[in-house]
Amino acid sequence: MKRAHLVAFGLAFTLVLAACAGIASEAETAAPEPTVETDAGAPAPETEFVYFDGTQGSLNDYAGTPLVVNFWASWCPSCVAEMASAFRPVQERLQGEVAFLGMNLQDERAAALRMVDETGVLFDLAEDPQGDLYVELGGIGMPYTVFIDENGTIVDEHNGPLDDAQLADKIAEAFGP
Numbered sequence: 001m002k003r004a005h006l007v008a009f010g011l012a013f014t015l016v017l018a019a020c021a022g023i024a025s026e027a028e029t030a031a032p033e034p035t036v037e038t039d040a041g042a043p044a045p046e047t048e049f050v051y052f053d054g055t056q057g058s059l060n061d062y063a064g065t066p067l068v069v070n071f072w073a074s075w076c077p078s079c080v081a082e083m084a085s086a087f088r089p090v091q092e093r094l095q096g097e098v099a100f101l102g103m104n105l106q107d108e109r110a111a112a113l114r115m116v117d118e119t120g121v122l123f124d125l126a127e128d129p130q131g132d133l134y135v136e137l138g139g140i141g142m143p144y145t146v147f148i149d150e151n152g153t154i155v156d157e158h159n160g161p162l163d164d165a166q167l168a169d170k171i172a173e174a175f176g177p
Contacts, residue, residue: 040155044148045136049103052113052125064150065099066175068167071134071144072102074111078161079143084119086164090171091123098171103128105142147174 044059051057059067070087072079083102091100100123104112109127116125128134137146141159147170149155156174 040157042154044146044152044154045133047133047136049126049128049133052104052116052127057126059101059148060152062099062101062148063152066097066150066171067099067101067148068171069101069103069137069146069148071105071128071139071142071146072115073105073107073142074115075107076142080115080119082143082161082163083115083121086162086167087123088119088121089164090167091121093168094171098175100124101126103133105134105139106131145170147171149175 046058046060048056048058059069070083072083074080087100087102091098102116102121102123102125104125104127106129107127112125112127131139134144137144137154138157139159143161145158145162145167146154147156156170158170162170
């Protein structure tokens, strides 16, 4: 009888140790959550970029107007859906009140142009081929949206897709009614 208890105890003890070792291994090998955040209240970077029409630009081009910068790519399914279902209708409703800049991230130009045609967006479009502006603004996921006030100050950011209601709410929170 004692031997059966010892075997059972030994087996239970081994299972507990294995479980604890597994937890420790997971904790040691799990990738840390990204902690990059946009510095709300910081000035927008002065990084230059190229608009799709070939002209040079920077975020300073929008001084005096609230600006929504959306990073997107044709290889990002959420970006394609978001651009057509959220950005196009909200931009059409707020035209003249808020500027929109679609910043294409690390994409082939032909694929990006096809996506623009398919989604029907009419706001300004530019390229960030190396992801420099994306990194400066704290991007960690796609799509990525940054809200910059009329003074050129970063007021908010959002990683991930937005629907039209969420986008409109984020704009109202960032820039007022």
